[in-house]
Amino acid sequence: MQSIRLAADCFAFYEINMAKSATIFAQSQQPLTMALLVLPHASILEVASTLDPLRAANRHLGHEAYRWRVVSPGGAPVPLTCGIELPSSGPLAGAEGADALVVIAGYRQSEVATKPLLRDLRRLAPRFHAIGGIDAGSWVLARAGLLDGQRATVHWEDLEDFAASFPDIEVLPDRFVLSGRYFTAGGAAPASDLMLHLIRSRHGVATALQVAASFVTTPRPGQEPQVTTTRPDPRLDPRVAAAIARMEARLETPEPVAETAAVLHLSPRRLEQLFRANLGLTPAAYALSLRLQAARRLLSDTRHPLAEIALRTGFSGAATLSRAFARAFGVPPSALRRRF
Numbered sequence: 001m002q003s004i005r006l007a008a009d010c011f012a013f014y015e016i017n018m019a020k021s022a023t024i025f026a027q028s029q030q031p032l033t034m035a036l037l038v039l040p041h042a043s044i045l046e047v048a049s050t051l052d053p054l055r056a057a058n059r060h061l062g063h064e065a066y067r068w069r070v071v072s073p074g075g076a077p078v079p080l081t082c083g084i085e086l087p088s089s090g091p092l093a094g095a096e097g098a099d100a101l102v103v104i105a106g107y108r109q110s111e112v113a114t115k116p117l118l119r120d121l122r123r124l125a126p127r128f129h130a131i132g133g134i135d136a137g138s139w140v141l142a143r144a145g146l147l148d149g150q151r152a153t154v155h156w157e158d159l160e161d162f163a164a165s166f167p168d169i170e171v172l173p174d175r176f177v178l179s180g181r182y183f184t185a186g187g188a189a190p191a192s193d194l195m196l197h198l199i200r201s202r203h204g205v206a207t208a209l210q211v212a213a214s215f216v217t218t219p220r221p222g223q224e225p226q227v228t229t230t231r232p233d234p235r236l237d238p239r240v241a242a243a244i245a246r247m248e249a250r251l252e253t254p255e256p257v258a259e260t261a262a263v264l265h266l267s268p269r270r271l272e273q274l275f276r277a278n279l280g281l282t283p284a285a286y287a288l289s290l291r292l293q294a295a296r297r298l299l300s301d302t303r304h305p306l307a308e309i310a311l312r313t314g315f316s317g318a319a320t321l322s323r324a325f326a327r328a329f330g331v332p333p334s335a336l337r338r339r340f
Contacts, residue, residue, distance in 0.1 A: 024100050024130045025178060025201040032202065033067040034102055035095030035128075038088070039140070040073075041107040044080045045188040046134050050102060053195035056211045061203060071095050073117050081106060092120050100130040103137035107301065110139075118144040132183040134191045141182070142166045151179040153186050156226040157297060176222040186226045193220045239264055240278045243271060247287045251294050254314040257283045292328050295321060299337050306333055 024032060034054070038047060047070075054066035072078045075091035095101050101124070105113065121144040125131055133141045138154040139162065141147050151170040154162045163171040175190035176183065176197070185191040196219040200208035212219050227248070243260050260283065261271040275283045295313040298304055304312075310321040326332045 023181065025183075025198060027204075028202050029065075031065055031067055032100070033069075033098045034100045035098035036068060036070045037092055037095060037101060037103045038070055038072060038078045038080075038086055039103070039105040039109060039112045039137075040079050041081055041109075041112065042078065042104045043106050043135070043188060044082050044084060044086070046104050046106070046191055047080070047086060049188040049191040050104065050134060050195060052215070053192055053199060053211050056214045057199045057203065057207060060207055060210045060214075065203065069094065069098065073112065073114070092117065092124065096124065096127060098128065100132065101125075101128045102132040102134060103140050104134045105136035105140050107136070109136040110143075113140045113143060121146065128181075130181045130183060132185070132194075134185050135187050138162065138184045141184070142169060147179075147182060147184075150182050151177050152182065152184040153177045153190075153226075154184065155186050157301075161302060172223075173225050173227075174223045175220060175226055178222070189220075190222075190226065192217065193222065197222065235278075237274050237278050239266065239271070240274050243275070243283060244286070247283075247290055250314075251291055252312055252314055254287055254291065257287075288324065289328070291315070292325060295325060295333070296329065296336065299333050300339075309333075 036047065036050060051068060054068060058064055058066055069089045070078075070086060071090055071092055071094045072086075072088035073092065075088055075094070077085035077087050079085050103121075118140070121140070125144075125146055131141065131146060133139075133147075133152070133154075135155050136158070138147070138152050139158070142152070142162070142165070147166065148168040151172055153159075153172050153174050153176065156173060159171060159173055163169070174186070176185040176194040183194060185194045192215070196208050196212055199211055200219070208219060242264055246255070246260055246263065257271065258268045261268045264271065266274075272282050275281055275286060279286055281289070291313045295309050295315075298309045298312065299306075302309075306318040306321065310316070310318050313321065315321040315324065322332050322334075325336075329336070
């Protein structure tokens, strides 16, 4: 009962602090039709997180309150990151007649969101009551010029690059954001939170909580950060969790282990003991792994020069990063970039 009350409080808090400015986020008994434009290399989890809450809402309501169709750039089945092809009912033009258009994208959005597709998005946009972007879908909407002057979010790994690329957009680190007739979510779990908020707005908190319970989850408010400093795994020592949070926040300027330990009122030796017991690594090794993982993501997902990636991940230069990268992953950064 306590968890239900807390979830209800979250919904009420979010409703008070975020105006339901998009027309679909308002109480209504009218069926809502959503068209999902799914781009190649999107995640199946993001598609499911968008559609399954709507399906479950229909089940709990006992009627077809939500309808949907999946479209793709050329109308063909969409290859997803897991290797499965998602069936499509047709090209983007098939989205016409829907109340809302949701763009779901993941890797390589700059390649799959072609100029003709962006042109068609701009042309069709006025025909929908609301338009949304999930994960890299925010990039696609922004590249089409649809988010200028709006607030928006994107996956947390892309927040810095997204803000630099689109200075006319107010970029927020929130799980999901409503702005006028536009809505954006930072990934799969935030997409589920967004759909629960939609259900709550149209059909009430009880229905939204029933849908959340179907998936054994708790709704989270949109303005909650995508990445928090608290670790959800109760098996992790809180002192280790606090140290990891500091490491994650300081990838560009890593601090010495002794300084991290001092902030936590521990000796460096004690902090190392805790890390070995919890993670099987020393604090320094774990911090290095975080920086190298960030470098690998930037190498595969962006076109930033190696020297810039080195600086953004706390290495003194490209050569230093290359040596550490090759030791950790068995190939130099140049080989990884060629692969992608």
